[in-house]
C-alpha cells in the first residue's frame with residue numbers, strides 16, 4: 251500500500267465530480283459498509299438545516315428515485331408542507347426511498363404533511379396557483395445525479411411552470427436537492443459530498459457521511475457504471491483482437507480471447523500457425539501467420555485485420571526477442587485502444603513512447619519495473635496487479651481488494667487482459683481496468699468459497715455470475 255500512498259499524494263484530488271462519478275462513489279460507500287438509508291437521512295437533514303426557518307408555504311416536489319427519497323426526509327424533518335410525488339408509490343425505485351415515503355403516508359394521518367401522487371402537471375393547478383402569490387418555498391427533489399437527457403413528463407411541464415411562476419413571483423424561493431432538475435432556476439442547491447459539474451448558481455456542499463476512501467476503492471459501483479451493450483446486434487458489442495502467442499505459448503491468447511468473449515461478441519486471435527492450430531473454439535476467429543514469433547513481416551497483414559476491430563489485447567504469450575520488439579513498437583504507434591500485457595510491457599521502447607489515453611497496462615510487480623513513465627504525462631491507465639491491485643493514471647487512482655492467492659497462477663493475467671479488452675470497447679481505460687480487476691478477483695473469490703482449487707477456465711466461466719450478482 252505504500253506505493254498507493256506515494257502515488258496518491260502526487261495525484262490531485264478531484265474537487266468537482268461528474269454525476270456518474272458520484273453514483274459510483276455512492277455505491278462504493280455502500281460497498282465499504284455505509285448504509286444508503288443513513289446517507290439519505292443525512293442528505294435530507296442537510297437540506298432541512300438550510301430551509302428550516304422558512305416562514306411561508308412549503309411544497310416538496312419529489313421524483314421516484316433517491317433524489318425524491320431525500321425529499322421525503324426533508325419533509326419529515328420540516329414536519330409540514332405538501333409533498334407532491336411525480337409518479338405512483340409503486341414506481342418508487344429503491345427500498346430506501348419507499349421506506350421514507352411510507353413514513354410520510356403514516357404522518358399524513360395527522361394532517362401536518364400532505365402527500366399527493368400526480369401523473370401530470372395539470373393535476374396540481376391549485377399548487378401552481380398557490381405559488382403565484384405570497385411567499386413560498388419549493389424543494390426540488392425531483393431528479394438528482396440519476397437524470398439523463400431531456401426531461402420527460404411530468405417533470406418537463408412541472409419545471410416549465412415553476413420557472414414561469416418564478417419569473418412572475420419574486421417571493422417564490424426554490425431550493426434544489428443535490429442537483430437542479432433540468433433547467434429549473436433554483437435559488438440554491440444543497441449538494442452532497444462534493445460539488446457536481448452540473449451544479450449551477452448558489453451551491454452549498456454538505457457532508458453526509460460518505461468516507462473519502464469511497465473515492466479510492468473499486469467496488470460494485472464501478473461494475474454497475476459499465477456500458478455493456480447486450481448482444482442484440484452481432485459485432486455491435488465491441489470487437490476485440492487478441493494479438494499474442496508464439497511457438498512456446500499457445501494457451502495465453504486463447505484464455506484472453508475466451509475471457510473477452512464474456513463481454514464482447516466478436517473476438518479474433520492473430521498469431522503464428524503453431525498457436526492457431528490449437529484454437530479449437532469456433533467462437534474465436536483466427537488469423538494465422540508463418541513463423542515462431544510475431545514480427546515485422548506480419549505487420550502489414552495485421553494492420554489490415556485490425557481495421558475490423560475496436561480494441562487490441564497485446565502481449566499474451568508473445569515471447570521476448572528483438573524481432574518481436576520492433577513489431578510491438580511499430581504496431582502501438584498505429585493503435586489507440588490497446589491492453590498491453592505481459593511480454594509486450596517488456597518490449598516497448600519507453601524512451602520514444604507516447605502513453606495514449608486508450609492504453610491499459612496490466613503489469614504484475616516485476617513487469618511494472620519495465621514501465622518508464624512520468625506520472626503527470628501518464629494518460630494511459632496502469633493496472634498494477636497484486637494482493638491489492640492499484641489502478642491509476644495522471645488524474646485518478648483506486649485500489650481493488652477482490653481476489654486471492656490462487657489468482658496469481660498462470661493464465662489469470664491473460665483472463666484479466668482479455669476482460670479489460672472487452673470492456674475497453676465501450677468504456678474508458680480507467681473504468682475498464684478498475685471494473686475488470688474487481689470482476690476477475692470477485693470471480694476467484696466466489697470459486698474459492700466453492701472449492702479449494704480452481705482453474706483459469708473456471709474463472710472465465712464465473713464472470714457472467716459476477717455480473718448477475720450486481721444486477722448488471
Ligand SMILES: NC(=O)C1=CN([C@@H]2O[C@H](COP(=O)(O)OP(=O)(O)OC[C@H]3O[C@@H](n4cnc5c(N)ncnc54)[C@H](O)[C@@H]3O)[C@@H](O)[C@H]2O)[C@H](O)CC1
Nearest residue numbers: 276289293315316317393394395396397398400401402428
Ligand atoms: N445513491 C446514494 O447512496 C445516495 C443518493 N442520494 C440521492 O440520490 C440521487 C440519485 O438517485 P438516483 O435514484 O440514482 O437518481 P435520480 O433520483 O436522480 O433519478 C431517478 C430516476 O429518474 C428517472 N429519470 C432519469 N432521467 C430522467 C429524465 N430526464 N426525465 C424523467 N425521468 C428521468 C430515472 O428513472 C431515474 O432512475 C442523488 O442525486 C441524491 O439526491 C442521497 O442523497 C445520498 C445517497
Ligand SMILES: [K+]
Nearest residue numbers: 390393427429
Ligand atoms: K433535484
